Amino acid sequence: MSIGGAEVLPSGGGGLEFLDMGGDIAAQSPLQLFWRRFRQDRVALASGGFIIFLIVLAIAAPLVVKGLGLPSPYTENPNLTDSFGSPLGPTAAHPFGVDQLGEDVMSRVIYGTRVSLEVGILGTGIAAVIGVVLGLIAGFYRGWVDTLLSRFTDVVLSIPILVLGLGIGAACAVRGCLKGSIQPGLGEILFIIALANWTYMYRIVRGLVLSLREREFVDASRALGASDARIMFREILPNLVAPIIVYSSLLIPSNILLEAALSFLGVGVRPPTASWGQMIASATPIFNTAWWYMAFPGIALLLTVLAFNLLGDGLQDALNPRTTR
Amino acid sequence: MARYIIRRLLWGVGLLIIVSAATFVMFRVFPTADPAKLRAGRLQDHRVIAAIRHDLGLDKPILTQFWIYMKGIFLHFDLGYSYYSTAPVKTLILNRLSATVSLVLGGAVVWLGSGLAVGIISARKPRSRLDRFSMGGALVLVSAPEYWLGLLALFAFASDIGKVKIFPGSGSYVGLTSDPVKWFTSLILPWLVVAASNAAVYARLMRSSLIETMSEDYIRTARAKGLSERRVVLRHGARGAINPILTILGLDIGVLLGSAILVETVFDIPGIGRLNYDAITHSDFPIVQGTVLIAALFIVVANIVVDIAYAYLDPRVRYS
Numbered sequence: 001m002s003i004g005g006a007e008v009l010p011s012g013g014g015g016l017e018f019l020d021m022g023g024d025i026a027a028q029s030p031l032q033l034f035w036r037r038f039r040q041d042r043v044a045l046a047s048g049g050f051i052i053f054l055i056v057l058a059i060a061a062p063l064v065v066k067g068l069g070l071p072s073p074y075t076e077n078p079n080l081t082d083s084f085g086s087p088l089g090p091t092a093a094h095p096f097g098v099d100q101l102g103e104d105v106m107s108r109v110i111y112g113t114r115v116s117l118e119v120g121i122l123g124t125g126i127a128a129v130i131g132v133v134l135g136l137i138a139g140f141y142r143g144w145v146d147t148l149l150s151r152f153t154d155v156v157l158s159i160p161i162l163v164l165g166l167g168i169g170a171a172c173a174v175r176g177c178l179k180g181s182i183q184p185g186l187g188e189i190l191f192i193i194a195l196a197n198w199t200y201m202y203r204i205v206r207g208l209v210l211s212l213r214e215r216e217f218v219d220a221s222r223a224l225g226a227s228d229a230r231i232m233f234r235e236i237l238p239n240l241v242a243p244i245i246v247y248s249s250l251l252i253p254s255n256i257l258l259e260a261a262l263s264f265l266g267v268g269v270r271p272p273t274a275s276w277g278q279m280i281a282s283a284t285p286i287f288n289t290a291w292w293y294m295a296f297p298g299i300a301l302l303l304t305v306l307a308f309n310l311l312g313d314g315l316q317d318a319l320n321p322r323t324t325r
Numbered sequence: 326m327a328r329y330i331i332r333r334l335l336w337g338v339g340l341l342i343i344v345s346a347a348t349f350v351m352f353r354v355f356p357t358a359d360p361a362k363l364r365a366g367r368l369q370d371h372r373v374i375a376a377i378r379h380d381l382g383l384d385k386p387i388l389t390q391f392w393i394y395m396k397g398i399f400l401h402f403d404l405g406y407s408y409y410s411t412a413p414v415k416t417l418i419l420n421r422l423s424a425t426v427s428l429v430l431g432g433a434v435v436w437l438g439s440g441l442a443v444g445i446i447s448a449r450k451p452r453s454r455l456d457r458f459s460m461g462g463a464l465v466l467v468s469a470p471e472y473w474l475g476l477l478a479l480f481a482f483a484s485d486i487g488k489v490k491i492f493p494g495s496g497s498y499v500g501l502t503s504d505p506v507k508w509f510t511s512l513i514l515p516w517l518v519v520a521a522s523n524a525a526v527y528a529r530l531m532r533s534s535l536i537e538t539m540s541e542d543y544i545r546t547a548r549a550k551g552l553s554e555r556r557v558v559l560r561h562g563a564r565g566a567i568n569p570i571l572t573i574l575g576l577d578i579g580v581l582l583g584s585a586i587l588v589e590t591v592f593d594i595p596g597i598g599r600l601n602y603d604a605i606t607h608s609d610f611p612i613v614q615g616t617v618l619i620a621a622l623f624i625v626v627a628n629i630v631v632d633i634a635y636a637y638l639d640p641r642v643r644y645s
Contacts, residue, residue, distance in 0.1 A: 154336075155340060155347065157624075159344060159347075160583050160584035160624065162584045162586060162587075163583055163584045166601060166605055166613065167348070167352075167613055167614070168351065170610065172357075173608055174357070174608055177355040178355060178357070179357055257470055260470055265587070265602060265605065266605065266606065267605060277470070280470070283476075287479075288480060288486035298470065302465070305468035305469075309468050313464075
């Protein structure tokens with residue numbers, strides 16, 4: 001399209017008034033379109049609300065515990081176990097009961113939110129950033145960089161993530177790894193998640209970039225003298241926002257479950273830090289009598305993961321209206 | 326076709342070589358802890374440790390160690406010896422293979438059957454109440470940690486501690502050859518638990534795949550021929566919709582054979598996963614290393630089988 005001169009271009013929105021016949025036909029940004037669809041989805045909205053509640057709970061855990069009049073999650077109270085060492089069940093003072101050490105289960109469940117959300121959100125975030133950047137580079141430059149990175153993902157994906165996590169967990173269990181720079185606990189779990197999970201994001205981003213890089217807007221940008229980095233991050237990347245968001249939101253629940261599983265198997269977060277998986281593990285020997293100790297961390301885990309899954313489904317529908325549900 | 330298969334096999338072997346090298350790095354280079362001290366156990370005497378270091382070849386340069394290690398794996402399938410019991414890791418893993426295979430294959434039958442059935446029923450009437458209910462239930466099962474479901478199942482149904490004593494509880498597994506009836510009953514709960522989350526995933530997959538297939542032209546043709554709806558859905562629709570699911574099934578079985586750790590731990594089934602779990606509590610590196618390698622082997626083989634099956638069914642794949 002050839003353009004005669006600057007004066008024929010409408011300045012601002014004013015020149016387009018002749019198009020504005022019905023009155024309120026306004027252009028909608030992708031964000032507005034997304035929001036219009038997303039807010040119809042009551043289940044996803046409720047899940048989003050629940051997740052915001054969890055985030056507030058995690059941040060304000062000490063205040064909440066104090067406000068509810070519960071003891072801190074690290075307060076051991078031998079008076080709360082009977083003479084055989086069995087913990088007491090739910091009472092008014094301890095709504096979720098106590099564990100073998102006399103620690104309050106509700107208080108520990110509330111603090112456990114912190115670990116799950118840190119792992120879920122931070123771990124997924126790190127993995128997503130690595131996957132997106134490497135996927136952009138591989139899809140954009142192709143050639144040997146692409147071959148090398150793609151082969152590397154084959155290697156990572158040929159070890160089940162749980163087995164990889166257990167392997168690294170076992171290797172680092174005694175005095176850490178790499179001269180002690182990776183210590184057992186949260187840092188190690190974030191390392192495992194970052195190491196394994198970037199591959200999924202990488203494959204998706206790479207595939208999309210391979211097709212996007214052939215499009216006209218990339219040629220146009222190059223003709224204007226844009227650098228490779230600018231084309232990748234300012235031109236191509238904005239087109240990938242929707243799949244990145246949807247995919248990240250679906251990785252979060254699986255990472256929360258992974259942390260819980262590793263902690264359950266004893267190579268993740270260690271006591272006294274409260275983690276739901278680790279609580280279920282220490283409830284295992286006594287779960288037939290002290291059902292509350294097994295039940296409440298499990299329910300917390302189930303609800304959290306379910307909320308993220310429902311939110312992910314809702315985001316997918318709202319951002320990609322073509323999907324049939 | 327032959328060239329395609331050879332290429333896939335070569336890359337499979339290449340992958341296993343790289344994974345073996347990665348496990349070497351993971352267990353010999355990464356850990357700060359000294360394997361010789363772990364092997365020594367309670368005998369933390371420096372002469373004992375020096376002797377062990379010599380036995381394990383840890384006093385050789387790291388590259389020499391690497392060469393010996395790789396040669397052992399690929400020429401003799403030698404995975405080393407347990408630090409804890411000194412038994413060869415290869416034997417330990419092979420002895421545990423049948424329990425894991427029983428668990429995974431039986432579970433796969435359960436999840437495939439139930440997942441496909443629910444998926445087909447849901448896809449017949451999308452957005453109906455039944456569909457919403459089953460898809461909601463599926464999402465709950467996907468979100469539930471399987472070891473927790475296992476504990477709940479034991480709490481409810483185990484014959485020793487359960488509220489309703491129906492099924493054998495934790496630790497009741499016996500081999501198929503020693504007592505087939507006990508083998509079957511002891512695996513009912515583990516099968517259900519392994520199948521739960523997978524059945525949910527398969528139901529969701531089958532539902533969306535079938536909804537898509539049902540809008541194809543050949544379905545309209547089948548209807549136009551006057552076939553019964555049942556026949557259209559099962560013989561024409563489901564058959565077309567099932568292909569991508571069978572691909573995933575192969576890969577899932579491959580993954581699960583190497584990583585059925587959680588369910589084997591909860592139900593105390595003496596499989597590879599349980600072996601791995603026990604080895605971790607003892608920092609028994611050679612066993613953990615062996616289980617990582619065997620898990621990778623399962624995945625690589627499953628991938629090759631699926632790829633070849635796919636290339637056989639769909640000629641377009643071979644030439645890409």
